Amino acid sequence: MQQTSDNRYRLRARTFTCMGTVISLTVPADTQKAPGAAEEELEAATAVVERLFTELDATFSLYRPDSEASRLARGELVLHDASAQMRARYEEAAGWRLLTEGAFTPERPDGALDLSGLVKGHAIKEAGTSLRALGLADWCVNAGGDVLVSGSPTPGSGESWRAGIVDPADRRTLLAGFPLGGAAPEGSGSGAFASDGGGKAALATSGSAERGDHIWSVAAGASEFRQVSVAAADVVTADVLATAIVAGGTPVLHRATALWDIEVLAVRRGGDLLATPGFRR
Amino acid sequence: MRARAAVSAALASAGILLAGWQSGVHVADTRSVVAAASTGNAAESSSELGTSGTSGTSGTSGSSGTGASGAAGSAGTGSAGAAAKAGGTYDGDVVQTRFGTVQVQITVKAGAITDVTALKLTDHEGRSVQISNYAAPILRSEVLQAQSADVQTVGGATVTSDAYLTSLQAALDAANL
Incomplete structure (x- = not known):
């Protein structure tokens, strides 16, 4: 049974560059469909996702002098007069700042507005909404190491997507794995995958090892954690909390696991691990 | 989510137990008012959560408080300058909540709660549920x-x-x- 369905679907991936990183879209292509049909569908879906990322980057990037975010940061524009989506993201970020008691903040230490900690997660979330609107049920979006999935790599099987988490000490090896998505197929009864970690669809990782420039430590000095991975039902929550835990250390880690339905794998500076039960084998 | 809710329920139960323990102190010092105190507690609250604190090593029993806040309030404001020297472990009743079955145990030393553990915590399918999603050191x-x-x-x-x-x-x- 398993072998048959494995042979029917073959994973196909497309990538594009945006927000300073590479975004990958992976879908299981049905080999029983007409040749090229699956590729066309994937190309079209990738184009939609890429446009979405590009538009958000054009608005929110602080690396683009002409972006709305840059004009805000320079004080040429005040938030009150900013676009609706800029104000919406600011409001969202300010909400997260309250919820994380300041560990996540939409402002740089110099006071400039910086929504980059939120925008990538938001872009991934919007990409997921678009893919569903296109009628795609099974896919995996990976934006520079933050992952959101839907369905299964083997459609109809209920099988989870298997995500690996890189070892920050050796990026060629995996530190751990985590199953994402993979609900029981519709109409096939219930309970088959009840113990798959709650079927969390998103996995986000923040680190201070690489490109930690949007993470500002609450306490001065280096973060206590080298890398923090958070699995959650939605990608913005996972992304924000991973960022907040790196910034705020153990107190924020415990606050986050107490308040949100998440699984966390944290790597301390010395390489020691902290994990919630969902990351235990 | 269910586990988290159950944790909240467990903590609420811990609060209830605290009330039970406080009642227990009263019972120990003023045995004659047991019935009155219990009745007072029961009448004061109409919470859907029935529970009772049953004392352990302090050797008293039979104190019961129905409901959460009501019991805690009346127990706390009661008379008797009870020297809170009681210690030991106290098991709560098995409580059916909308999240599942909950029973907690508290450990009291020198009048202070030093530990709260879940004796029983299951969801509606009867599977045991972890009490906390704590991130612990792991190899x-x-x-x-x-x-x-x-x-x-x-x-x-x-x-x-x-x-x-x-x-x-x-x-x-x-x-x-």
Whole structure:
């Protein structure tokens, strides 16, 4: 049974560059469909996702002098007069700042507005909404190491997507794995995958090892954690909390696991691990 | 979510137990008012959560408070300058909540709660539920394992487009082109 369905679907991936990183879209292509049909569908879906990322980057990037975010940061524009989506993201970020008691903040230490900690997660979330609107049920979006999935790599099987988490000490090896998505197929009864970690669809990782420039430590000095991975039902929550835990250390880690339905794998500076039960084998 | 709710329920029960323990102190010092105190508690609250604190090593029993806040309030404001020297462990009743079955135990030393443990915590299907989603130290060998040949996507701290070129994700993407 398993072998048959494995042979029917073959994973196909497309990538594009945006927000300073590479975004990958992976879908299981049905080999029983007409040749090229699956590729066309994937190309079209990738184009939609890429446009979405590009538009958000054009608005929110602080690396683009002409972006709305840059004009805000320079004080040429005040938030009150900013676009609706800029104000919406600011409001969202300010909400997260309250919820994380300041560990996540939409402002740089110099006071400039910086929504980059939120925008990538938001872009991934919007990409997921678009893919569903296109009628795609099974896919995996990976934006520079933050992952959101839907369905299964083997459609109809209920099988989870298997995500690996890189070892920050050796990026060629995996530190751990985590199953994402993979609900029981519709109409096939219930309970088959009840113990798959709650079927969390998103996995986000923040680190201070690489490109930690949007993470500002609450306490001065280096973060206590080298890398923090958070699995959650939605990608913005996972992304924000991973960022907040790196910034705020153990107190924020415990606050986050107490308040949100998440699984966390944290790597301390010395390489020691902290994990919630969902990351235990 | 259910587990988290159950934790809240457990903590609420701990509060109830505290009330029970306080009642217990009263019972120990003023046995004659047991009936009155219990009745007072029961009448004061109409909470759907029935519970009772049953004392352990302090040797008193039979105190019961119905409801959460009501019991705590009346017990706390009661008379009797009870020297809170009582210690020991106290089991709560098995309580049916909308999240599942909850029973907690508190340990009291020198009048202060030093520990709260879940004796029983199950969801509606009867499976046991963890009381807390605490992130604890763990050995590398105890973590969910994954081989790079066996995953479909790779998570990690944001890689730059340059770093992507040599990443595991790039290898996966290339294989799936």
